Amino acid sequence: MATSTLPTPAPLLHSIVLDWYREHARDLPWRTEQATPWAVMVSEFMLQQTPVKRVLPVWALWLERWPTPAALAAEPAGEAVRAWGRLGYPRRALRLHAAASAIVERHGGLVPEDHAQLLALPGVGEYTAAAVASFAFKQRHAVLDTNVRRVLARAVGGVEYPANATTAAERKLAAELLPQAPEVAAEWAVGVMELGALVCTARSPECGGCPLFEQCAWQRAGCPPHQGPPRRGQTYEGTDRQVRGKLLAVLRAQHGPVRRGQLDVVWPDEIQRARALDGLVSDGLVEPLADGHYQLPR
């Protein structure tokens, strides 16, 4: 029996999390009634590895300028990269632009409701497809992001952190925990995520204020510290990523073509600088011109 692995009956977990969410949820603009599926999708792209606080202002400007996929698709990809600003991982801007184009071409300009069609869009992976289907269309999907994985690892698994990569066991557990009614499942999904974001945080969880304190397997086990392989921190200083960031910052600030010399000054190592620029070009983030100039893609 699958549910026998749960220390707490699922319906109890549901009511606890839903009650907590209804009282403590942040009122984020992409959660309002008037938020369109496109607005939800834009938020999900921006929230991939970028904190809510930094996303908020960019999201608002973005939707004011491009309220529909067609509006974004009608502009050069470089405008999306520019408007992305300093959210980080600018390939997401490129993919969001490509997703908008695909939505116009394949789906008549409307964000598709079907999970498989969402998953087929550029930049939409397992998490984002489930998130859009759940949050925008109130469907029943397991939404497994870093917050949910951490909550389940602790509350059910009894460990401090989940594995580095999502496992089949996690997917199975998340599917088992889904409430049957789609609307309830959708609220459960966002509720667990919110709990992970506000209470069951990675660094210093506020277990004293956690609604799941009494049923938490990690608490029962005495909050044992993380055991497995170290969660590798990603170095940044001196990497190609840093160089790419500096190069792209120059191109974002300038509206027309940029001379090669303006790019050369951002990084002393010529080899690495060239490699980073080549990478940006091959990624489609930068367009080389014939006369030694560069610009954001058109």
Added chain:
DNA sequence: AACCCGTGGGG
């Protein structure tokens, strides 16, 4: 599967 991809804030 492991690695690459930006940026900034909080503990």
Added chain:
DNA sequence: TCCCCAAGGGT
């Protein structure tokens, strides 16, 4: 200060 990590996706 320094380090961790933040609603991941693609290869």
